[in-house]
Amino acid sequence: MNRAILFLLLTATNGSLFAQESDPFAPAGKLADGWEQIDQRLVFLMVRLVDVEANLEAVDIAMLKHGARAGAARGRAIRAQRGSDRMDRNAGGPVRWDQFYGRTAEKFFYHPTQNHTYHTQTILSHQSPSRDNKGEAGVPSSQGLPVHQRPPQFDYIYRANENARQRATTEVAKLGNKIDVLAERRHELELQQCKLWCEVAFRAVSRNDLDKKPLYRFQPKSTVDEGLEESAKFVMVSLSIVENAQKNQASTFRQMKPLISEARDNLANNWSQHGVKYRVQSSNEWKFAMLARHLEDVASNLSDSYTVSVDSARNSDDDRRDMYRGLLQQSLVQYAEAVLALDEMASEMAKVIRYEPDFDNAIEVPFTPASASTPYSEMATPSVVAAQPSVLPSLVGTFRIKWLEGRTGNSGFSNYQFTSDGKALKEGEELGAWTKQRDEFMVRFSDSKRGHVIIRFADESTILGTHFWTDGSQSTWDGKRVAQPDTRNSPLVGYWVQTNGWAIEIFSNGQAKNTSPKGTVDAIGTWQVLGNGKFVVHLGKQWEWRVSLQRNILYAETFLSGARKAHLTFTKKQ
Incomplete structure (x- = not known):
């Protein structure tokens, strides 16, 4: 990174602190044994985190100064935190940036042994963190590392924190003594802090590009x-x-x-x-x-x-x-x-x-x-309520909806069509009616057990919904407007043959038929998607087969009386 750009980025309001510093992203001349170079993106995220925490501290002190009870309590907690080691997770709150960085760096950038199953041993050995204080050999995640040892780039981030605190005090002073304004600012900063915790921790994974293996x-x-x-x-x-x-x-x-x-x-x-x-x-x-x-x-x-x-x-x-x-x-x-x-x-x-x-x-x-x-x-x-379009888009049309059941975790895709005369159809079958209510829509199902769905538009072609079932459970909807029903589950469609001669024919309209060797056809019900590659086939009103599609093999399972299971395997006729 160009040194001048880094200088402007980190010292926008105070240019004196880093004027004599070397580029923190330059390759280290000699790292301590066991350490690898800290990821540049992670260092940048940590600089952002220390800036957010410096502003949080300044807001808390301002709230304490102006007599807010919540601010006073948090201000006292901050002062107590400065003089104590809160690495003990029983302390009951998040640790500061320096301790968070120390733990993150040790877990993901400190490898004193050439061990290709480093993290596996760390988790499965259940090593106590207290062992880190001892200078003796241990399992990965300990390895004799003292907790006070500073990882690479720590001093640089520490100086960034000192500079951020100076800026934060000046910026918070501009907010005045309005407690509600300070409280709102604190809430915004805590959201940013939480987001950065996530980005820092998950950067340890994403930097490896595992999804590209x-x-x-x-x-x-x-x-x-x-x-x-x-x-x-x-x-x-x-x-x-x-x-x-x-x-x-x-x-x-x-x-x-x-x-x-x-x-x-x-x-x-x-x-x-x-x-x-x-x-x-x-x-x-x-x-x-x-x-x-x-x-x-x-x-x-x-x-x-x-x-x-x-x-x-x-x-x-x-x-x-x-x-x-x-x-x-x-x-x-x-x-x-x-x-x-x-x-x-x-x-x-x-x-x-x-x-x-x-x-x-x-x-x-x-x-x-x-x-x-x-x-x-x-x-x-x-x-804050998500803003709605000034003119509500029309619900009339076809939507490809991804649904997720909150209680069971089942998910899948369905095609819903909403007609101009207020009908709601799923996969071509009428299930209920829809109506407009202020800035949202409601879908009521004819089957009372299915409850209703509240739908809002995220944009002209995207709907977000919550399905409230009568048993108290909920499902979420995430739908996109499409010109015609999606056939993304077409790999299931076809003629499937079981080893003993039983065959099943599955159609794109959600119907399934049983075909006997003699050529007679019996309707056995409908099928629906549970998730990508997972389906359920209803055989009349009594039987339900859970099936999974893997390459050209269809695995089916159902429960019989006495909690017994039946398993069948079908191959697709080419």
């Missing part, structure tokens, strides 16, 4: 490697969280819990179908399964801590908000570490079986977080 892009050449392909799909889902969270935290954090849970269920089910022996302790597959369980726990903690911290902010419960913001900060780093560990194990598994990519067949991500048009700041701020 052939292992996560192409199917293996050999069909005996399908167990590895299922592992790759799970890693891809976890990576999609990393990518989407850096674009829209609110939407991603609210979806990640059911997404990771369903991805783990898929992994276990598909491994069982392929005969993967993942219960043999200390095997790579066993380690991967343990890491997948750990990731599900961390994802749940991350999602819940985000939700509770936002709700607490809305209710002005500062103590509860700070506690869950601290858990959120911790969970972000844990999630990044778990993803890197999963990549280590998937790579080890690929090495053992001598994985070769089939460049003609790409791996499809089973499911990823739905896109969301509402910015993070708008979704997380209680007093």
Whole structure:
């Protein structure tokens, strides 16, 4: 980076501090043993974080000065924090930038041993952080590193913090003594702080470009490697969280819990179908399964801590908000570490079986977080409502809708058509009626159990909706206006033959028929998509088959009486 540009970027209001500093992004002449060069983007994000925290501190001090109770309490907490070590996670709140950077740098840039399963051993060994204070050999994540050792670029970021504090004091003084203005500014800064925690922690993953590895892009050449392909799909889902969270935290954090849970269920089910022996302790597959369980726990903690911290902010419960913001900060780093560990194990598994990519067949991500048009700041701020278009677009037309069930985590796509006479059709079948209500629309289903949907427009061609079921559960809708129904699930359509002669024919209109060897045809019901590559086929009113499509094989499962399961495999007739 050009030194003059860096000078202007970091000293926009005070040009004296860095005038004599060398370029912090220049390659280090000699790094301490075990350290690798800190990622340039991460250093830049840390400079932004120290600036935000300096402004937060200045706002808190101003609120204390002008007598706000909340500001006084937070101001006292800041002063107490300066003189104490809050690396102990029982302190009940987020740690400061210096401690956050120290932990992040140690976990992702300190590698005193040439160990290709560094993060895996860190997680599965359950090493206590207190061991870091001892100068003795330990498992990865400790390795005898004293907590007071400063990682590369620490001094540079520290000086950036000192400069930011000087600017922050001047800027906050311009806000005057209006408590409501100061409180609003503090809320804005805390949102920025949370966003930067996420970007810093997840940068440790994204810098490696894992999503570009052939292992996560192409199917293996050999069909005996399908167990590895299922592992790759799970890693891809976890990576999609990393990518989407850096674009829209609110939407991603609210979806990640059911997404990771369903991805783990898929992994276990598909491994069982392929005969993967993942219960043999200390095997790579066993380690991967343990890491997948750990990731599900961390994802749940991350999602819940985000939700509770936002709700607490809305209710002005500062103590509860700070506690869950601290858990959120911790969970972000844990999630990044778990993803890197999963990549280590998937790579080890690929090495053992001598994985070769089939460049003609790409791996499809089973499911990823739905896109969301509402910015993070708008979704997380209680007093801000997403702006609606001045002229409400017409709902008349066809929309391709991605839906996500909040309770089960099931997701999929459906085609909905809204006619000019107020009818609502799904896949061509009339299900209810729609009406306009002020700046939104309501869809009421004829079947009372299905409840209703509230729809708003994000832009001229995008709708966002919430489906309220009568049992209290909810689903989210994310739809795009299309000229005609999408046929993206067409790989399921076709004539499928089972080994004993039973055949099933599946049509693009959502119908499925049973074809007997004698040529007679019996209607068996309808099918619908649960997610990319996952479907359900209804056989009349009593039976329901869950099916998954993998290449040219259709795996079907249903429950019989006595909790017994039946499994069938179909191949597609060419």
